[in-house]
Amino acid sequence: MMRLILILLGIDFLRSHWRGLRHFGWITLIAGMAIFIDAMDGSLFFPIEPFACLLLFEGGLTLMVAHSGMGGQRILRYVKGATFSLAAVLILAGHHDGDIVLAIIFGTLFLLDGTLQIASALVVRYQRWRPALVGGIVEIALAIFFYQPWPSNYAGTVPYCLGLGLAFAGWNMFILANRVKVAAANPGLKGEEYMEEAQTLPPDVVEWDGPPEEDEKALTVHVWTPVGSAPGETIPRPVINRYIAAVDQNGIISTGHAALESPGGIYISLYPAELIDRSPDAFARLLRATPENNVQGLFQPDYATESAQWCHSTRKVRIRNYSETRLTAFWEHYRQNESYNLTHRNCSSSVARALEAALEGSVGRLWQTRGFWLAIGKLMSTPELWVALQLRKRAETMAWTPGLVLDYARALSMLADPRPTGWFNTLGRALRKMFHRRMAWVKGKSGEGVTEE
Known part of the structure; x- marks a missing residue:
């Protein structure tokens, strides 16, 4: 994620806002560690039900707007929406069996991704294949961690996953902030040229x-x-x-x-x-x-x-x-x-x-x-x-x-x-598209009912 954020925001922008990036990293890291430690004893202070509602809301919205994507975008949206919705339903069900199913789902995802990453690293041997190999081994270790019941007897499955994700993201942001603080300008590019490019965009667009x-x-x-x-x-x-x-x-x-x-x-x-x-x-x-x-x-x-x-x-x-x-x-x-x-x-x-x-x-x-x-x-x-x-x-x-x-x-x-693709805008376009399809279907059905004498 950090590499893509660096690409899209740019080193010039991040250098001038490195303090905000570092603060965001610290907040995310501390929140992730707190959520992970909280889940260790199986007695949760983390508000899991409200989080599940948010998860279900985003999963439902993702499924509703998934058809507007193209190719792999559409597939990944459906996968994300279905995964989020299923996880939220299992959490809200409030039964021990739901925790076990969630642990199996998360563990299997980590196991498959880690295995694929290890196989790719060993076969392709790209430039950074050794760190990728270690990352795959870590993912398999996390899969084993999710599969076995210790220490929370599966009750902490979701907080574990959320806490780990936030902690790793926060640490990477903190490292990125320290790097961009002292990073040199891009080769062949000066700050004046960057500002000149920025001024060629339409104002306030x-x-x-x-x-x-x-x-x-x-x-x-x-x-x-x-x-x-x-x-x-x-x-x-x-x-x-x-x-x-x-x-x-x-x-x-x-x-x-x-x-x-x-x-x-x-x-x-x-x-x-x-x-x-x-x-x-x-x-x-x-x-x-x-x-x-x-x-x-x-x-x-x-x-x-x-x-x-x-x-x-x-x-x-x-x-x-x-x-x-x-x-x-x-x-x-x-x-x-x-x-x-x-x-x-x-x-x-x-x-x-x-x-x-x-x-x-x-x-x-x-x-x-x-x-x-x-x-x-x-x-x-x-x-x-x-x-x-x-x-x-x-x-x-x-x-x-x-x-x-x-x-x-x-x-x-x-x-x-960027288009107006916030969730509410995307949802509005999806609902309008569904409405037009519904009206076309109703019109077609009414046409079928008319017969010539």
């Missing part, structure tokens, strides 16, 4: 009604989905087709592609210079993000050339609130290395890194005159922050794919170009 128009200046993420770019009809495999690869009726594999285009003329689209052997024998070896699997890469010149040689992108995500200066600084450094690695430095990871560079400080620019607490509150209350966190974690511990980049770009677009 912190939300837009919708995505940029076609003729509006905006950063564009192009995605060729595996299914959309396949030469023939693909075999239905919902999750695999979207996030890994699609196979058509002739056995041809399509992995898709991703690229990034800016109005300033930057185009980032990385290919291997020569086709990579993806046979089953070589594929397991190629999954490792180690230097011996690096091959010569090739950057495409522009979208017009690439689309003419292949086909037009099947999905686009456009973002107006970005920094051309920061993107240019990133591109000048990144293009010096033309190597390609299937899991560590591919087309999708290049786009993800470029997108984060372009969006650095995007939320901070919008809220720089309104203070730290409004900025962090707006960021934390936007549902897409949680979606982006989950997508980024999966991609960083395995590999970036075009499907993950598409959903990640969609989530970041809602954070950098």
Whole structure:
């Protein structure tokens, strides 16, 4: 979470508000430790029932607005809403069996996530695979902690989880505050340039009604989905087709592609210079993000050339609130290395890194005159922050794919170009959509009842 907050608020914004960040970290850390210790003896002072009501309220709202998301956004919203609602119902049931079920659910989630993280670290061997391996082991240890009844006989399951989450988040915020306090400015970027960029935004605008128009200046993420770019009809495999690869009726594999285009003329689209052997024998070896699997890469010149040689992108995500200066600084450094690695430095990871560079400080620019607490509150209350966190974690511990980049770009677009997407606004739009569907259904039913004589 801390890395994503640093990207969106920007080091310039956080440096000027490091005290607020540190205070927020301390408050969160102390609250988390207090809740965790309170649950140790099974006698809770923490108001668990009101918390369960809030959990049920947010879970219900998430389920109501989940259909308005796209792709992975929609799936993650449904998962979050269902998990929160189920946990709240089990808490409010007030029975010992509910505590046991909750402990099994939380323990299983930690066990699955830790196992997946360990497997990914051992297979892919990305740059920080050792800390990730330790993190996976810690998650499995937490799973065991939730499974066994000591010391609270399952009554402290929810406070344990909440306390741990708050404590870790608070500690990370405290560390981040100390780092940004003394951090140097970004390479090639001065404070005057940052202010000049901020002044190019419309005055007093912190939300837009919708995505940029076609003729509006905006950063564009192009995605060729595996299914959309396949030469023939693909075999239905919902999750695999979207996030890994699609196979058509002739056995041809399509992995898709991703690229990034800016109005300033930057185009980032990385290919291997020569086709990579993806046979089953070589594929397991190629999954490792180690230097011996690096091959010569090739950057495409522009979208017009690439689309003419292949086909037009099947999905686009456009973002107006970005920094051309920061993107240019990133591109000048990144293009010096033309190597390609299937899991560590591919087309999708290049786009993800470029997108984060372009969006650095995007939320901070919008809220720089309104203070730290409004900025962090707006960021934390936007549902897409949680979606982006989950997508980024999966991609960083395995590999970036075009499907993950598409959903990640969609989530970041809602954070950098915020629409009126607070819970009440989102709920209002969802209810209006449900009302229109209901009226259309009623109209259709009434039409069926009319017969010609």
